[in-house]
Amino acid sequence: MSKIDNKHLPKRMLVSSKKCESLCNCGHKHEIPSIKVVSDKNAYDLLARDCVKTYAKESVLLLDDENTHLAAGALVSELLEKRSVVFKPVTLPGDPVATDKLADEIHDLSIGHSLIIAVGAGTINDLGKYVSDKRGIPYWSVPTAPSMNGYTSSIAAIKVKGVKRTLPALPPQFIYVDPRVIQDSPLKLRQAGFCDVLAKSVSDFDWRIESLLLDGAYCSLPSAIASEPESKYIDHPEKILRGDQEAVLGLFEGLLFSGVAMSLAGSSAPASGGEHLISHFLDMRESLTGVKPNLHGLQVGAGVVLSAVCYQKLASLEEKELKNSGKEIFEADARKIPSVWGSLASEVEKQFLKKRDRLMQFDSLLPANWTELKTLFGRIRTPDFFVDLIRRTGLEMTLPSLGISKDEFYLAATSARTIRDRITVLDISAHAGILEDAASETIEMLS
Ligand SMILES: [Zn+2]
Ligand SMILES: [Zn+2]
Structure with a gap:
């Protein structure tokens, strides 16, 4: 594995409070999400190193589905292994639907883990941040496609008793982006x-x-x-x-x-x-x-x-x-x-x-x-x-x-x-x- 210089992988804050203050015209206090993004071809390795640094021997839940596993999850998994991160991979069948039932299953699987990393877009991201919020543990996101705007929001779209609801969710602390994965995502997405x-x-x-x-x-x-x-x-x-x-x-x-x-x-x-x-x-x-x-x-x-x-x-x-x-x-x-x-x-x-x-x-x-x-x-x-x-x-x-x-x-x-x-x-x-x-x-x- 090539040696990576940390200085070349800066995490940037998505928005600054100074900028928000200058653009606000309502006078109310806005909750400014503290989300840092790193976009680099070595972003996934930085993720693995951040896991080691922050969680040492604590366990991490790695969530993806069959499609996002191929796009990025397999590589993330490999890099976590190389860095000896303790983690449990969970790969859902392709095209899962974010239902309250599935969210409960992921919630049960997350017992004993200190962090959830979700590799994927829509449903995978919704499940990851929703369960993190319920469990009270941090959430990191690895986006695989520019297919929806839910990566950074504090809500998740979950079907509850068949009715689509937007429920509270934890925005990611960090977003690790490999630009090639985003660029190569399927046209439909x-x-x-x-x-x-x-x-x-x-x-x-x-x-x-x-x-x-x-x-x-x-x-x-x-x-x-x-x-x-x-x-x-x-x-x-x-x-x-x-x-x-x-x-x-x-x-x-x-x-x-x-x-x-x-x-x-x-x-x-x-x-x-x-x-x-x-x-x-x-x-x-x-x-x-x-x-x-x-x-x-x-x-x-x-x-x-x-x-x-x-x-x-x-x-x-x-x-x-x-x-x-x-x-x-x-x-x-x-x-x-x-x-x-x-x-x-x-x-x-x-x-x-x-x-x-x-x-x-x-x-x-x-x-x-x-x-x-x-x-x-x-x-x-x-x-x-x-x-x-x-x-x-x-x-x-x-x-x-x-x-x-x-x-x-x-x-x-x-x-x-x-x-x-x-x-x-x-x-x-x-x-x-x-x-x-x-x-x-x-x-x-x-x-
Ligand atoms: Zn305002
Ligand atoms: Zn939308």
Whole structure:
């Protein structure tokens, strides 16, 4: 093994408190995640040496799945062995799903270990940081693909009793990145990450609007942080398709910052709004329809287009056209829950009921703020802009190619707002009376 000079492997803090202070416009104190990243071809060996240094003879749980084992887990395992680290490797079957049951199994396996290292993206990372949080032990991450923004966030998406929930999780202390692994990740995962990072272009507005109407909690800091590396990947999406190193690593950086944005906000709001509900809806419906969901990011991509269509329609709606029949609209959607959700209906009803009181105020809040809202609606990029960007990464970006039927997408578009208590563009659209038209128009665009 070649000798590595530590000076050439600096761990850098993702964000500094000084920078956050200068970008905050809400005046509240933001929890600044202390995450250090090392990006180098020898990063995994540094990980092994850090394990020896920090944990000596204490045991470490190394989590991966069959796919990420091939991409990086096997090498990490080999290097840990070479450095005589005491560790227990756990390789899950390929494409695992983050359920409460699987999380409990990993939790049991983590007994007696002092650290969890997860080698992988979506599910593996969610399980690693969620179990670390429950167990009260540190978490280190070895990302294998720029496929989603969860590496740095303090939440994990876990299916609890069949319902997709975002639960508290421990962000990693350290992230060890081998740039070649990220660059060589499968195209589909890069495309998924590209769609996931685009979500912030609509979700940040969902949050802004919720804040304007209800709680005034919006701050522009998270969006400013998340948008910083945007030009590296958004200006030339073709480079994501080609696997250009600067663009793929720029996308990866964008995803890391998008996760940090959520931690800074103390919620997933800056990076997850109505567009994410579409993906969560499709994931949750698997148990009822038997249709296997597609990658999180790709489903989010379809959601981004829907949100952009909603915003475009809202921007051209006059105040006098607003429906102002909040009670009827809420009750009509609540009545549909049992037929859409079957055995999951009571869990979904609980979530939808939590926002009833806020939705009931829309009859007065929407007209009272319509002029200001319309200015915001008009600032959102058009649906064509997003479809074009996504297609330039080589993704066909049609519902059939995503494995989503028109009927299922229509149901997702018109019912997904019931599964979570957050206010999003889907709620505004439903109460303004344009959601059904927006759903049909999106289906047309993605046919
Ligand atoms: Zn702030
Ligand atoms: Zn996402």
